[in-house]
Amino acid sequence: MAPPQPAGTMVPLPSAAGWSASGFVAAVLARLIRKGLELLSELDEAAVGHLRRLEGLLPSVWRVLDAADAGAVDLGGRALQDLLDAAYAGDDALDDVESVAGDGAGAEEARQPATAAARKPRSPLRFLLCFSPPRNSVAGGGGGHGRRSKAKISGVDLHGLSEALETMAQAAYRCASMYEHVVPPRNYATVVSGKTEDAAGETEQDDIFGREAEVEQILQDVRFGDDPHYRLAIGVLPVTGHAGAGKTALVRFVFHHEVARAEFAARMWVHVSGAFRLREQLMDQMIHAVAGQDRGADDARELLRKELTGKRFLLVLDGITDLAENQWGNLMEVLRPAARRSLIIVTTQSETVATAIGTMPVLTLGPLGSDDYWKMFKHFAFGSTEDTEECTLLGDDWDDVEEDEEELSPMEQIASDFAKKMAGLPLPAQAIGRALYFRRDDEDHWRNVLEDELWEGQDVCGISPALWLSYRHLDPRLKQCFAYCAVFSDDYVFRKEELVRMWVSQGLIYSDRAGMRLEDIGGEFFDELVQRCFFQPIGSNRYVIHNSMQELARAVATSRFFMITESSGEVPQEVRHLTIRTGNLSKLKSDLELQISPSPDHHFLNRVRTILFQADFSESDDFLDVLAHIFSMARSMRVLGLSCANITYLPPEIGQVRHLRYLNLSRNKIIDLPETLCQLYHLQVLDVSSNSPSLHPPNGITSLIHLRHLYASEVFISSIGDIKSLSNLQQLDVFTVGGSTPKDTLRRMTQLRGKLHIRDLRQVDVTEVSKGMLKGMQYLNALQLSWSSCDGQTKEISKDEELLECLQPHDNLRNLEIMGYGGVKSPSWMTKPSGSLSNVTSLYLIDCMNCKTLPPLHVLPSLEVLEIRRMPSITKVSALPQRSDQELFPKLKRLVFEGILHCAEWLTGNSKSRSMAFPCLCELEIRNCPRLTTFPDIPLSLTVMIIENVGLETLPGIIDKQPSTEEAMEATSKNGRWTSRLHKLQVHQCHSLRSLATSLLQQQHLLKSLEILSIKNCDNVICDIPDGFKDLTALRDISLYDCPKMLVDKFHTSVRTVEISECFVAQGGWVDEDPILFSVWNLKITGCSHARSDQVRKIEQLDWLSSLLNVFVLHVENTLFLRLSMFDQLPCLEILEIDGCDTFFADLSDFAWLEKLQVLSIRNCREMCRLPDNLCTLPALEELCVENCPAIEALPENGLPPSLERLSICNCGSRLIERCLDDELDRPKIAMVGVVYIDGQCIRPK
DSSP, X not given: OOOOOOTTOOOOOOGGGOOTTHHHHHHHHHHHHHHHHHTGGGSOHHHHHHHHHHHHHHHHHHHHHHHHHHTOSOTTOHHHHHHHHHHHHXXXXXXXXXXXXXXXXXXHHHTSOOXXXXXXXXXXXXXXXXXXXXXXXXXXXXXXXXXXXXXXXXXXXXXXXXXXHXXXXXXXXXXXXXXXXXXXXXXXXXXXXXXXXXXXXXXXSOOOOSOXXXXXXXXXXXXHOOOHHHHHSEEEEEEEOXXXXXXXXXXXXXXXXXXXXXXXXXEXXXXXXXXXXXXXXXXXXXXXXXXXXXXXXXXXXXXXXXXXXXXXXXXXXXXXXXXXXXXXXXXXXXXXXXXXXXXXXXXXXXXXXXXXHOSSOXXXXXXXXXXXXXXXXXXXXXXXXXXXXXXXXXOSOGGGGGGGGGGSOHHHHHXXXXXXXXXXXXXXXXXXXXXXXXXXXXXXXXXXXXXXXXXXXXXXXXXXXXXXXXXXXXXXXXXHHHHGGGGSOTTOOEEHHHHHHHHHHTTOOOOSOTTOOHHHHHHHXXXXXXXXXXXXXXXXXXXXXOHHHHHXXXXXXXXXXXXXXXXXXXXXXXXXXXXXXXXXXXXXXXXXXXXXXXXXXXXXXXXXXXXXXXXXXXXXXXXXXXXXXXXXXXXXXXXXXXXXXXXXXXXXXXXXXXXXXXXXXXXXXXXXXXXXXXXXXXXXXXXXXXXXXXXXXXXXXXXXXXXXXXXXXXXXXXXXXXXXXXXXXXXXXXXXXXXXXXTTGGGGOTTOOEEEEEEOGGGOOGGGOOXXXXXXXXXXXXXXXXXXXXXXXXXXXXXXXXXHHHTOOOTXXXXXXXXXXXXXXXXXXXXXXXXXXXXXXXXXXXXXXXXXXXXXXXXXXXXXXXXEEOOTTOOEXXXXXXXXXXXXXXXXXXXXXXXXXXXXEEEOOOTTOOOEEOTTOOEEEEEEETTOXXXXXXXXXXXXXXXXXEOOSSOOOBOOSOOSSHHHHHHHEETTEEXXXXXXXXXXXXXXXXXXXXXXXXXXXXXXXXXXXXXXXXXXXXXXXXXXXXTOTTOOEEEEESOTTOOOOOBOTTOOEEEEEHHHHHTTOSOTTOTHXXXXXXXXXXXXXXXXXXXXXXXXXXXXXXXXXXXXXXXXXXXXXXXXXXXXXXXXXXXXXXXXXXXXXXXXXXXXXXXXXXXXXXXXXXXXXXXXXXXXXXXXXXXXXXXXXXXXXXXXXXXXXXXXXXXXXXXXXXXHHHHHTOTTTTGXXXXXXXXXXXXXXXXXXX
């Protein structure tokens, strides 16, 4: 793909693509007419005339806008540009009227539809007519509007509105006259559906086609790769191919694959899309991936080192085009503390980049075979392909499939013709395929797109015709939203909410659906653009735009968008949206013409609506002066982004930007905000997060009555004295009670959405709180109520109970968390199944130290997640049915019961009851409940069961009966039979547990999915099941650790990984030639406190230690008595890992029987004085790792095996390192080793 166009050179836009501004112009035109009618009696005669003229031109202008949107009008004409300029001016005038009039609804309400009827043409723009009253409203005497508004608006200067009406009327007349005979094509655009048919959000696992061999190759490298740098430190795998070849899709598939999830403790996806530089934004992406949050004020490099130390990681660097000097070395320095066998995958089009940084062979993606490409296109155009369809490569010639075309349906035949036009590139297939999918039943539409003239030429502006057409057939509202993305740089990573709020701030979001928030509508638009492949999710609610799509956005945005960089040219005078990517103030002043000082009204900055600063200005002392100058001129600005600019102060001239709606000051070093900030009447979004910890709001912040989203520290928010005046606020993460804050503040904040955390409730005087103060928050999704930590000795029990009674939430609440509540009983609203908890899906009760009983949670109809932690006053849980056939916890899927120290039983009724508990339960965790002796039997739906430090004498059983709910039936049916879905069972530290015979492990005929079984540190348990675990036919991984009385000698041969302790070995383990000895591949033996020295001789006599014929991985950790000599022969052993076993090599004179050993790892053997002298006799050893063994001072006297390719020495004594670097001592011994790492650094032998 060609590099992005220089910022000063605008590419010609093909008219057939459609005009991205039609929707905006139409909306402003409709709003102007509506506002003019509302103020009719206030307007002078000339303005009324312009209004009448404008309304008369409305159908003609609508036709022209419709045609322009469809690409039937020359977009280079002056008339359209004049109409757009008039629309921008009209939007400013409407803002001025609303701000001076003090209209409480403001711009938000102005963009909501009017209720008056209107004729709606068959056009993608038809939804906008709902903004306008019926035709002839002016002539028909709109005095009613005037009389109603006169009381509100009398005395307001309407000169600006009158001028806007005149300008718009003149531009509309010229446009209608010039394009008098233009007729828009019918049915050309797909109107946004307003619903998502497929999961539009973050699809973690993409479908890939024709890349199965490449996927398998990468996964093989992950598991068994022999690259020396990967084995000893960090490997780098480059993936190359032409633009659109599917590099990102392939790597994303691997990134989310179960193998990658299992192998790597940390996975990071970084969108580079340009030259690689270890910039702050790039490191932020890495930190967000591993820490789950933004870094705040911490040092990025230190935080990364801390998070990655000792962990294997997978890092994807997507879209590197070049390497800046020393930047790659800086990255490797940051990543050095990570564990060996970490991996970096780089996608790039540059063979030079791949060769420079790769340590593994380059993986080059060629074009897809025609059959794979056809299968992929059908998937996007028609939906998911059938699983049974086989994929056979037919080569690159589409003639190979001609013979089958008579079997295709008409729609498939058209799709086949589409697929032949796109040169085998996946991205165009996805884009046009998804565009067609939304009209998949409209054959005429498909044929029209197929026969479009855009297919006849070559790529326009280097962009595929398929991408142009996918854009052209968008709803006009989506066109303008996508075009706005031209303001972002190629490497920008954004969140859905961030972009939607920018759209709203720019006036790009409107709808005829009354009652819906603009943000919700914008969210639907965003989801549809994701579905249509204009945006790509990269995880954690973060998105990027493919380079080709970014070029498309820049092309359709034309000169209205401009990016100032070090190499950019002259800024076009018609620019409306600016991105600044340079910290060079001299160039910035020159490009913005700040030194020329023309009249502010004629300077192009006066018309700019967006400025995003994406540079670090910490070294520029004069930047604040430049910023002040910009603020004094850019008075039409709606969106201002100053995130990460490293400024300490905001100039007071910010108050002159009266139209500003979106202000992002996050992640700076601001210590104070000017009072003039409070003059921004229209401000909707203010982000001051991650600034100085002492940052406080300006005194007049409550005058920002249209503020909808506030992102700030807890200190900042708690300092807003009269926050209830911000009644339109929809985002308030934390509300801290105390100080001078009125206790009824929240009663008026009924627009809050998302999550609200109310802290320090113990400071509240309950006499100041009225009942139902949260009842009006109908849009709130999650509520967290926290008192200060309760030690159980509080004297405020009754006050806590009264307070919680007053904090009843709205019935729409979905998630509720109560922490530190000091009351004894629950409030009444928690005891009524049809009350405030009727729609709650997640409930968390934590640190409620005095609470003695739980409310009747078992009857809640929607509850799916229940976590009860650290409530020591509860002595029993009584969840009794009200009728014999009642299901208890009918929809619960996850239950956590932790730290309930005195609870002895969990009751669900008598054994004769037909009621069933937990019919849908999938995850059960019971921890630190040492007195709990009884718990109900578990359902077939359970998949994970974790029992730790619990007083159970026997484990629960499985309820072997068919569930009644459809959801539970789907969860348990397997191949037409009713079996348990349990795949993981973990039982640790249950010292009262004595028997397994009466538990679910006796019901092995139901446990056909159990793959992982772990029983550890259970002092008294015995295996009293006659056939042991022989019938667990799916068991793959078993751990039996530190259970001195339990010996299980029968397993199914499905077992592949076994972890046992020395006491298990001392009891005898298995008999010689037991079938399990032939099935085990991975064996781990760990030391334990129950192994005794008098058992050594018994262990030495065990024959089965020499019968592990198929074990290829042996891990021995902290054992006292095991010696390698006890394993007489391990014919398949390839990997031997020794951890903390100082004497494991004692009395061993011969290594030759380990003829297949390839990897030897010796760690944490602090008293091991030397490596085995006969190490050189290992014939196949390729890798030796010695770590944290400070007593070893030299390499073996006899040298190293000649087969050794990789050597790593880390955290060992200084003497050993000195000898390895000394030509007279041990350096000759490592001279023939391929790659040597010492303390994380690669040492090149001489």
